[in-house]
Amino acid sequence: VPEGHTLHRLAAALDAALGGAVVTASSPQGRFAAGAALLDGSRLVVTDAHGKHLLVGFAAAQDAERSPGHWLHLHLGLYGTLAIGEGEPPPVRGALRLRLIGEGRGGPRWADLRGPTACELLTEEGVALLRARLGPDPLRADADPQVFVDKASGARTPVGAVLMHQDVIAGVGNIYRAEVLYRAGLDPYTPGREVGVERLQLLWQDQKHLLEVGLRTGRILTTEPEHRTGSSPRGREGDHYVYGRTGMPCRLCGAPIATAQLEARALYWCPHCQAPGAGPPFDRRLAA
DNA sequence: CTATGATGGAAAC
DNA sequence: TTTCCCTCATAGC
Numbered sequence: 001v002p003e004g005h006t007l008h009r010l011a012a013a014l015d016a017a018l019g020g021a022v023v024t025a026s027s028p029q030g031r032f033a034a035g036a037a038l039l040d041g042s043r044l045v046v047t048d049a050h051g052k053h054l055l056v057g058f059a060a061a062q063d064a065e066r067s068p069g070h071w072l073h074l075h076l077g078l079y080g081t082l083a084i085g086e087g088e089p090p091p092v093r094g095a096l097r098l099r100l101i102g103e104g105r106g107g108p109r110w111a112d113l114r115g116p117t118a119c120e121l122l123t124e125e126g127v128a129l130l131r132a133r134l135g136p137d138p139l140r141a142d143a144d145p146q147v148f149v150d151k152a153s154g155a156r157t158p159v160g161a162v163l164m165h166q167d168v169i170a171g172v173g174n175i176y177r178a179e180v181l182y183r184a185g186l187d188p189y190t191p192g193r194e195v196g197v198e199r200l201q202l203l204w205q206d207q208k209h210l211l212e213v214g215l216r217t218g219r220i221l222t223t224e225p226e227h228r229t230g231s232s233p234r235g236r237e238g239d240h241y242v243y244g245r246t247g248m249p250c251r252l253c254g255a256p257i258a259t260a261q262l263e264a265r266a267l268y269w270c271p272h273c274q275a276p277g278a279g280p281p282f283d284r285r286l287a288a
Numbered sequence: 289c290t291a292t293g294a295t296g297g298a299a300a301c
Numbered sequence: 302t303t304t305c306c307c308t309c310a311t312a313g314c
Contacts, residue, residue: 003295052296078296079308095307115308117297166297173295220295243295264302265296 002076004171005214008139011049017084017109018044021102022061028096035121051137051170071127077117084111137170138208145204152192160188161263175243178268179222180207182241185280227251242268252281
């Protein structure tokens with residue numbers, strides 16, 4: 001579930017639920033017991049997402065300035081979950097890494113974290129180091145597209161691999177990489193340095209657009225309305241052009257969708273619409 | 289009901 | 302390159 005849009009949604013949801021609240025923190029599973037003990041009784045003051053990383057700032061409950069002394073860094077990885085709810089938290093079940101409970105602006109709220117790749121406390125310096133190793137996130141106002149263009153246009157590796165590198169563009173995962181390349185009519189194996197600056201700029205723009213749709217809808221929806229028919233295994237009906245559609249006909253040309261491993265992940269593409277030298281298979285509208 | 293694989297990344301080899 | 306995290310949606314009985 002978690003590509004970049006999901007983390008921005010979670011950041012907003014966590015702030016809406018527990019922003020400003022003094023929290024009770026615990027680690028029923030025990031693996032974050034020391035960290036939870038440090039956070040227990042402090043105030044959740046800010047949430048922020050950068051790519052697939054979620055940062056949550058906590059201040060001492062009596063700190064009038066509400067300046068974060070501790071930063072909780074979360075990364076959900078492939079199957080971590082952060083569930084947020086109202087009222088009484090559900091009975092503890094399974095491996096619950098972290099539970100936060102507090103009286104939010106709208107009433108009692110709770111948040112349960114399971115199976116994360118990262119759940120750790122960082123200092124301000126640690127947060128700076130984390131940000132330094134992340135590339136621009138198209139969903140952030142401070143994102144600099146030029147950083148993406150510079151890094152991607154210097155890469156000898158395939159553009160399909162470059163898009164997965166979080167230090168090049170933060171927040172793109174395996175679904176978005178496949179879909180944005182299809183929408184651009186780009187052969188995934190074209191080396192980054194051969195894509196061209198102009199097409200990389202367009203790639204950034206379209207990726208930003210797709211992430212914004214994801215942020216708004218909570219769903220990785222990459223198909224234009226007129227193409228939204230037929231199945232997308234793992235997505236809702238018609239959500240994707242190529243992701244997970246191995247062997248199924250391309251929505252535009254009918255050629256069977258191909259798959260291969262790239263960057264240790266399944267890559268999906270249309271060998272016809274994304275043949276070397278091809279252009280965008282349709283006029284992309286910036287609507288959804 | 290059980291089995292499988294997945295939108296990720298770090299650590300361990 | 303392989304393992305781990307130990308969830309959750311989906312496929313299949």
